[in-house]
Amino acid sequence: QAFNSSQFNCGLYNVTEYLAGLAKLGVNDKFLLYFISKDGILDLFIRKFLEFNTSCTRNDNVESTDLNTLICASLYTIFWSISFQSDYSTKLKENNEFIEFVQQVSTNESTDENIVAMKRAAKGILFNLDLIQTDLQPIDDTDTDDDHVKAMISYAHKDTKLCQTLVSKLEGRVRGDVWVDFIKLQPPYEDDWEEIACAITQCDVVLMLVTENYCTSKSCRREVIHADKRNKRIIPIYQGKEYQPEDWFEIRVGSATFVRFGDGKSDEKVMETLLNLIHATDKRKRSFNKTTSHEAPTSINQQQTVAYIVPSPVLSVSPVLPRTQPISSPMMENLRPQAMRFESTSDTTPNQSLPTINRKPVEQWTNAELLNFLQLPPTMLDLSSGQAALTYIRLLTNDDSLEIKCWFRQNLLSDYLFNIFTFDNGDEFLTYATLVTQTPTRIDVEYDRLKSLIQNRYNPQDPFALDEYARFVNAMKKLIIRSQSSSSISSHTTEEPAQCTIS
Template structure:
């Protein structure tokens, strides 16, 4: 409350006409005797407001309206910086003490991410991009705030969208090439901003130097988490965590690198890195009961990071070892209030705290069967729809079309079947379990959503439900949604969401009708490609263990991977074939940890690789033979 009163009173004083006019005086005019009296007033008011503003959460509407009422003052600040920017590159110049104080204030104000949509109305985004292009001849102190302000703006989706309207990525890359920033953290800020502004395709194409950036990100998490107020060089621990959340969704290679290969000052490994993220989670686990929005955002970001890690089957053991973590995450899930979720801003790349926590619990096999009464649906025709909310209009149109075309068809969709008082994931899991088939609307947004991934993996991998993929526009399945899971599945593509082709709608209808005519207890294999019988007869653990034995692979080797299904074998095969040497190094470390320093035999890993190649080739041949017969497109 003291910080709020002090900051707001300082801004009210700065907003007085005489002081506002002072900001726009030329250097010569400010030196006039009658104007010198204002200098100290302005200096100390800026100093006090910039230091106290960072302690205000701005979660109340009144506080946000106060900032909105002072936008004209902030526009004068921007004009002041604009006037003092050097027009020519002729040596090191300074923006002056007042100019540097203004930039420090704007840096701290933009750190309150909830304010970004309001501050965008001052044209701060485009002006800061212009300033950073002109900053060659500024001293380090005078240009120091520019990367921080831009990175803060990029942390909000609306800010990122605004920056991208002015070619921010190219401007920041050009600034990187100038090598003006000397310290690691200042350089990293530019890389973090570029990552937040980039599309998934841009991030994947920008592989040069990515490992160095990932090393710095993890080191920044370590340094800031261990520092006062969880900040290192002015950067809060939540900032690198937010970037990691986006990178983990876009490219699973980054997750593998952070966990197994990242180079930090104190050597890190798979176990220590998971423990680090768990420690951060535990540190901020009570934040939902408090009013600090930065701490709440940190908890959301960390939980999203842990959710991404929990998709890796070999991480389960490390999570389960930490009893305090398990107790804490279960307790938060039980106590979570819906109001804790809807009031906290989060970017599109993150899921809310409830979805992330329930996703982790599901991946760790803690989600229990529903205790709620379920209507008996025996004999009824049910289709479950899995989609991302950005594609809701297409989803609703297809849903309406199917209902009108198929008598007595029941469609499970979250809009009508999720009860706010019931565990959200529990409701969705029920919908998947009780459906005859799952209709998945696949798009870039679907691919980036961990909630959608959870639904798809549970339906396809765990329950072996028939999947009907609808590909939206030009989207091509990739990553976790790519070849491994999509091979052999019949799909329908709608290129234009606003004008659906009747022929494609007919193909979809026929596909659904064919599925509904099959008894619900018929195995999935009859709906898609036949499995190579001689390789792995079933998905049981015993059969997989016998496959290892038949290929002369030891029990230690089988226990190292702990594959439970045929799909997991195929999943890992694609990773292995891309870079066998790298995978051997990864599992050599895991083997050593698991068997107390014992070294993995390289010849056994090579034998395993050869056997897996034979298995995949047999599987591919079997799938190819069925694709020729299909009248509907098949992913290959």
């Protein structure tokens, strides 16, 4: 009604006031989905977005007091929130006129307050729609010191004092560099998304100061997505025993090992745990090729800082394991064994070397990749595909022991840990994972138990470090999620049988 009024009023309020309210409430996903699902609302917003953008671009002297600019600023903020929703992002991406306006505003150099806000939202929209790449410069790999960890702190600017307190406690105790915007950048920090994205890409671990302010900040949400897409190690830091993050954060980061201040333990004890988790990165850096975790998802001109990608349909295809044999456990669906022999190590010190990982699921492996993994000549065993290998393994072993060991190797867990367990099948291990990860207390108790068992059995110099246990717990949580997802998939899927030729 306000839009249809000649003065853009309805009752006592102007349309800009209604839009400002919606923009603030729209940071909550449940509220956002409620109001944009109403008949005609999304189409109305798109029409008005195009209409008022046209008015703004025709006027070269746009000011904050201009009604068109105020309306546009609120609409950009609302569409930034909408672009996080996968059910609506496709419709936005397919609207070429909408995308042209957003791209145009994202390059606007005006210092006007509302134009700056529109520019920030425009970049956020393009990022969420996968139409902008923000970290294409080569990775700075000049620091080759394995004991030098690069940590980045992500926080809401409303929590600046809290973040400053955290930084002061970390100062002098982190073996490496801590990147935080109020130290590394010049204000206003929100306008330096490219630098923030680059910091996330370059770092070894991201510390996220998760509060209500954090979960309602679209800028923070963008940082979480950026880190998650690049498979960064994430350590959420919570305040108080009662706070629980928003659903979107749980979906993205719910399996990460976190620390919580104000939960009964002393701050110093929590800080020690946090430092152990941060420094866990040191050992991983000694074992992995750093370029793997820093690899950009899309290979584009490496000399550019920002590049636009032409909108095109994108299909996300997930491999589905055939249901013709009882081998469809969550472990097998995402199994990625390394190129190494599985030798018994029950009476010797286990091999803790971490070889190169084949990143594709086993069922997608080619014949050449299988031969490389098996290290056998084709005259001895000729398997046509990864799926054939999985079927062949199950026919020979008729149990899940090799499957479980592959899972441990895939998640970079040592044989010290694997040999402590005596699971007969995947179901037993899944039950164990569910019981252990139910409460933080059980997780703590199990760490002490496993550490003692490994120490008594192998007496290694560095028995079962906390970083490996954190990796173990994270992997079990992900396994439980995959198990719950796979149980809902129909068991009637049919595919052509895999070929297995033995000579």
